[in-house]
Amino acid sequence: MTNLLLSIDAGTVDWSRAQFALTAIYHWLFVPLTLGLAVIMGIAETIYYKKRTDFWKHTAQFWQRLFGVNFAMGVATGIILEFEFGTNWSNYSWFVGDIFGAPLAVEGIVAFFMESTFVAVMFFGWKKVSAGFHLASTWLTGLGATISAWWILVANAWMQYPVGCAFNPDTMRNEMTSFLEVALSPFAVEKFCHTVISSWIIGAVFVVAVSCWYLVRKRHTQLAVQSIRIAAIVGFVAALGAGATGHKSGQTVAQVQPMKLAAMEALYDGGHEIGLKVVEGIEVPYGLSMMATNTLDGYVPGINDLLDGYVKDDGTVEPSVDEKIERGKLAIQALADYRRLREEVKVNSEKFATATDSVEEILNSQLSIINSNMPYFGYGYVKDKADVVPPVWINFWAFRAMVGLGCLFIAFFGLVLVLIFDIPMVSLLVRRLLSAVGLLDERAADRTAPADAMPAWLCWAAVLMVPLAYIASESGWLVAEFGRQPWTIQDMLPTWAAVSDLSAGSVALTFFLFLILFTTMLAVEINILLKQIKKGPEGNS
Amino acid sequence: MMTNFLYRTIHFYYDGFRHMTVGRTLWAVIIVKLIIIFLVLKVFFFPNYISEHSDAGSEPDFVASELIDRAESDVLTP
Numbered sequence: 001m002t003n004l005l006l007s008i009d010a011g012t013v014d015w016s017r018a019q020f021a022l023t024a025i026y027h028w029l030f031v032p033l034t035l036g037l038a039v040i041m042g043i044a045e046t047i048y049y050k051k052r053t054d055f056w057k058h059t060a061q062f063w064q065r066l067f068g069v070n071f072a073m074g075v076a077t078g079i080i081l082e083f084e085f086g087t088n089w090s091n092y093s094w095f096v097g098d099i100f101g102a103p104l105a106v107e108g109i110v111a112f113f114m115e116s117t118f119v120a121v122m123f124f125g126w127k128k129v130s131a132g133f134h135l136a137s138t139w140l141t142g143l144g145a146t147i148s149a150w151w152i153l154v155a156n157a158w159m160q161y162p163v164g165c166a167f168n169p170d171t172m173r174n175e176m177t178s179f180l181e182v183a184l185s186p187f188a189v190e191k192f193c194h195t196v197i198s199s200w201i202i203g204a205v206f207v208v209a210v211s212c213w214y215l216v217r218k219r220h221t222q223l224a225v226q227s228i229r230i231a232a233i234v235g236f237v238a239a240l241g242a243g244a245t246g247h248k249s250g251q252t253v254a255q256v257q258p259m260k261l262a263a264m265e266a267l268y269d270g271g272h273e274i275g276l277k278v279v280e281g282i283e284v285p286y287g288l289s290m291m292a293t294n295t296l297d298g299y300v301p302g303i304n305d306l307l308d309g310y311v312k313d314d315g316t317v318e319p320s321v322d323e324k325i326e327r328g329k330l331a332i333q334a335l336a337d338y339r340r341l342r343e344e345v346k347v348n349s350e351k352f353a354t355a356t357d358s359v360e361e362i363l364n365s366q367l368s369i370i371n372s373n374m375p376y377f378g379y380g381y382v383k384d385k386a387d388v389v390p391p392v393w394i395n396f397w398a399f400r401a402m403v404g405l406g407c408l409f410i411a412f413f414g415l416v417l418v419l420i421f422d423i424p425m426v427s428l429l430v431r432r433l434l435s436a437v438g439l440l441d442e443r444a445a446d447r448t449a450p451a452d453a454m455p456a457w458l459c460w461a462a463v464l465m466v467p468l469a470y471i472a473s474e475s476g477w478l479v480a481e482f483g484r485q486p487w488t489i490q491d492m493l494p495t496w497a498a499v500s501d502l503s504a505g506s507v508a509l510t511f512f513l514f515l516i517l518f519t520t521m522l523a524v525e526i527n528i529l530l531k532q533i534k535k536g537p538e539g540n541s
Numbered sequence: 542m543m544t545n546f547l548y549r550t551i552h553f554y555y556d557g558f559r560h561m562t563v564g565r566t567l568w569a570v571i572i573v574k575l576i577i578i579f580l581v582l583k584v585f586f587f588p589n590y591i592s593e594h595s596d597a598g599s600e601p602d603f604v605a606s607e608l609i610d611r612a613e614s615d616v617l618t619p
Contacts, residue, residue: 008611065563072567076578083587090590094604123564124557172601172608332612339605380612497611500590510586517577524570532563 011504013496016088019511021481023080025474026518030074032473035149035196036203036234037067038142043230049135059223062537063207064122064138069532071119073525078152080514088507092488092498097173099165099182100155107151115144149199150192157188160480161256162489167374169338169367174492187252191480194245197238198473201409204235205462205469208416210533212459220536228420228454236413242406247291253483254292254300257490258318259388260483261292262303263395270302270310279400303392307385321385324491328380331373338366378492387494390485398478405472412465419453 041063048056082104085093093100121129121137129137158164164181165174176182208231211224254261262270265277265288273296276287289298299313309320319327345352345359352359382388417423418430434440440455454462484490488498561568595603 069563069567072571075571076574079578080582083583086589086591087587088590091604091607094591094600095608120554120557124553128553128556170601172604329612332609335605336609339609497608501607502590513582513586521570521574528563528566528570 008496008499008501009504010496012502012507013499015504015507015511016084016499016502017495019088019507019514020081020084022511022514022518023077023084024477024481026514026522027074027077027081028474028477029470029522030070030077031145031149032199032202033070033206034067034074034145035142035199036201036238037063037070037206038145038203039200039234040203040207040227040231041067042139042142043234044227045135045138047230049131052131055222055226058537059226060138061126062223063227065532066206066210066529068119068123069525069529073521073529088500088502089488089498090500092493094172095174095493095498096158096489097171097175099158099162099174099176102176102179103151103155103158103183107148111144111148111151114147115141118144146196149196153192153195154183154185154188156480157185157191158182159487159489160191160484161185161187161252162492167370167377169335169370170342187256190245190249190252194242194249195476197241197245198406198476200234200238201242201406202469202473204231204238204413205409205465207231208235208413209462209466212454212462213533214536215454216456216459223537225420225453228416232413232416232420235409236417239406239409239413243410246403246406250291251294257483258301259303259306260390260395260479262301262306263390263392263483264399264479266392266396267300267302268304270300270305272297272299274300277396303389307389321379321382321388324376324379325382325385327373327376328378328382330380331370331377332380334366334369334373338363338370341366375491378487378489378494378497381494381497387486390483394482395479398475398482402472402475402479405468405475408468409465409472412461415458416454416462419458 041060044056044063045060048060085100118137118140121134122141125134125137162174163185164176164178166177167173168175182188207227211227211231214220214224250261253264262268266280267274267288272289273286274288274292275283275285276291277283286296288300289296292298292300293313301310301318306318307321309323310318312318341359341363379388415430418427421427431440434455439457441452486494486496488495558564591600591603
């Protein structure tokens with residue numbers, strides 16, 4: 001037992017991380033489509049509310065049906081993550097205390113009940129409630145899902161940038177000192193905006209892809225064209241918004257997680273006027289300095305600078321990892337001394353009865369050491385400073401996948417907008433250009449009939465955009481979470497201290513169990529979704 | 542009035558569930574999923590680690606010994 005407590009198998013850490021990553025990736029297959037489709041179906045029903053035509057009613061009901069399928073598919077996929085906190089990450093689970101638990105509790109009580117109440121009205125209430133109440137229910141269903149996302153992202157943002165808390169050495173928990181500081185942390189706000197807006201891209205891509213498939217099959221062309229019009233606007237605006245919010249997030253990451261930024265860029269030696277790498281050997285001059293500091297010559301630290309310490313632009317000194325390790329060890333030693341003295345006082349209360357003041361003085365002194373070094377607590381577990389460097393190649397390529405695909409979506413939705421809407425001069429010019437290079441039928445070049453606006457190759461490209469959108473979305477999470485390594489809480493608790501002392505074999509077993517279970521469930525669920533798409537709006541009845 | 546509201550709400554859900562089409566399949570999937578998650582995975586594979594390894598009220602002592610001992614040891618075995 002002592003040996004188990006004194007060492008932790010690296011396999012346990014890696015399998016626990018892999019298991020959490022697998023379940024989180026699976027959960028994130030469903031959430032962004034819920035958030036994105038909520039916007040599309042809300043817009044479709046809003047148009048129905050204004051026009052009161054059967055066409056728009058059936059269009060709204062169709063996208064709501066697909067929303068419902070995805071919503072049901074995603075139910076309970078997030079609960080498994082909470083199980084893993086209690087089993088695989090027990091030290092983390094206890095250490096974060098109510099700070100993690102509070103947002104999750106609010107999410108469950110408020111947002112989930114809001115979603116489940118209004119989703120029932122949305123599906124059951126077409127003939128039972130007024131059009132206005134039904135429309136409100138549809139939007140409130142989406143709002144409930146978005147509020148859920150807020151609280152989950154607040155919890156995740158706290159892992160990246162722990163604020164609003166104080167460590168209690170008696171309870172061994174971080175206790176919330178300011179709910180607002182946690183809930184409205186700038187990291188949380190920016191992460192929420194970026195994550196939700198990028199989810200709207202997935203909803204838009206999905207709708208365009210399904211609609212394009214109908215166009216190719218020459219089915220439901222009116223629904224397809226009108227849906228593409230809605231989704232192309234949402235997708236274009238969302239793609240631009242994701243870029244803007246991503247830029248803002250990048251600046252916050254540069255401030256509070258500079259090692260993550262350095263890993264994203266494979267930047268080993270920092271400096272001023274640093275370019276943004278497209279790939280090795282190709283870079284945008286001054287791009288990284290601009291992205292990180294909003295100035296062309298801003299200082300951006302590299303991995304080696306962060307390991308060895310450096311002087312920031314404002315003159316303050318960022319300590320080296322060796323110094324942080326020493327401070328972390330001080331905090332852990334002070335914690336051990338504090339708890340040992342507390343225990344001795346409790347067991348031998350008579351012996352310490354006459355020395356209360358001096359005991360209190362010692363305890364306060366140890367508490368002061370803990371508090372002043374708590375921001376570096378996790379470094380006390382670091383033996384080799386290379387352990388604090390996240391996996392560079394994953395961060396580098398995941399970031400490029402996300403940004404590259406984001407640019408592709410801007411171009412894609414821009415092209416679709418120009419073709420599906422008759423924008424004076426612009427649409428005709430683009431159609432003539434595409435016709436000149438053989439990408440658009442000559443007869444279609446001058447047509448304004450919307451059903452002919454989307455050439456077959458673009459329709460099939462739209463279908464291909466669906467997996468690409470998911471790759472972009474998951475890549476963003478890879479950057480966020482791999483970039484945080486090795487920390488479960490940035491600088492405060494590394495993975496090898498946070499994980500439960502389970503056998504690597506048992507964790508590996510549950511990993512493969514999940515892999516088989518999730519793959520089977522995903523296949524079943526995609527089958528249901530594809531059947532509903534093939535049925536089309538006729539399936540509304 | 543409250544009874545009437547309650548009756549209308551129950552009837553609303555009853556009527557809705559009765560007329561479901563694809564919803565029936567989805568609910569079957571959800572129920573199977575929940576059974577697997579709560580009655581199989583949670584029970585057999587995901588116990589609360591701290592509750593199993595410490596007495597009620599002693600959780601801080603257990604976590605403290607875990608965290609302090611790991612800092613003092615050679616942390617990772619090859």
